Amino acid sequence: NAGVTQTPKFRILKIGQSMTLQCTQDMNHNYMYWYRQDPGMGLKLIYYSVGAGITDKGEVPNGYNVSRSTTEDFPLRLELAAPSQTSVYFCASSTRDPPRKNIQYFGAGTRLSVL
Amino acid sequence: GNSVTQMEGPVTLSEEAFLTINCTYTATGYPSLFWYVQYPGEGLQLLLKATKADDKGSNKGFEATYRKETTSFHLEKGSVQVSDSAVYFCALSDRDSGTYKYIFGTGTRLKVLA
Numbered sequence: 001n002a003g004v005t006q007t008p009k010f011r012i013l014k015i016g017q018s019m020t021l022q023c024t025q026d027m028n029h030n031y032m033y034w035y036r037q038d039p040g041m042g043l044k045l046i047y048y049s050v051g052a053g054i055t056d057k058g059e060v061p062n063g064y065n066v067s068r069s070t071t072e073d074f075p076l077r078l079e080l081a082a083p084s085q086t087s088v089y090f091c092a093s094s095t096r097d098p099p100r101k102n103i104q105y106f107g108a109g110t111r112l113s114v115l
Numbered sequence: 116g117n118s119v120t121q122m123e124g125p126v127t128l129s130e131e132a133f134l135t136i137n138c139t140y141t142a143t144g145y146p147s148l149f150w151y152v153q154y155p156g157e158g159l160q161l162l163l164k165a166t167k168a169d170d171k172g173s174n175k176g177f178e179a180t181y182r183k184e185t186t187s188f189h190l191e192k193g194s195v196q197v198s199d200s201a202v203y204f205c206a207l208s209d210r211d212s213g214t215y216k217y218i219f220g221t222g223t224r225l226k227v228l229a
Contacts (some may be wrong), residue, residue, distance in 0.1 A: 004158075011196060018160070026178075031214070031215055033216070040221060040222075041221060042120075042204065042220055042221040042222050043204070043217075043219040043221040045216060045217070048214065048216060049213055056214075069134075090158055090159070092158075092159075094215055096215065102147055102208055102210070102215045103149075103161050103164065104159075104161075106158035106159045106160065108156075108158045109158050115157050
């Protein structure tokens, strides 16, 4: 019953450093998503994927990159971290198959601070 | 474009009080509508959903009805408990896009006092 697993849970970066946020799901879901959650702002979509090898930009993609080489994994890469990227990052997945069609399942989040 | 507007919080209620959290949406086509709940330190989890007009979603005593005529999906509960304290998000998904992307509201924090 792992669902969506994100690592790490917490991270502090210095300005200009890079890191990869890991996300893996064991539900064989086609769709995966990365969001950031800023205080009082709800969730904003960064990138999404509709299947292995296919990714596309969401609402706020600048400063991030993704890849989807397998169905299970959807890592998010931060290059040249900036204080504006301080946020909580959530990974989610969903399926197009009933009965859970279009329900997104979320990981526990990664809290990132860039100082 | 599509959007979701939620009432601002925080909402503070006494235990056993009636809860309403307002949610309205703007969308082209016929979106699916969702309420998600986020407990402290956790990710979001689905509370309830509705996929077409006049559908009522319900779970754990919470209810919401998909009102196309008023473009609303208000969340209600007749008697809240301390354990309901959390942040609640309204969301829509444009089924016609083929990507099942969500658009979230800004969230409403609920605090229930014993």
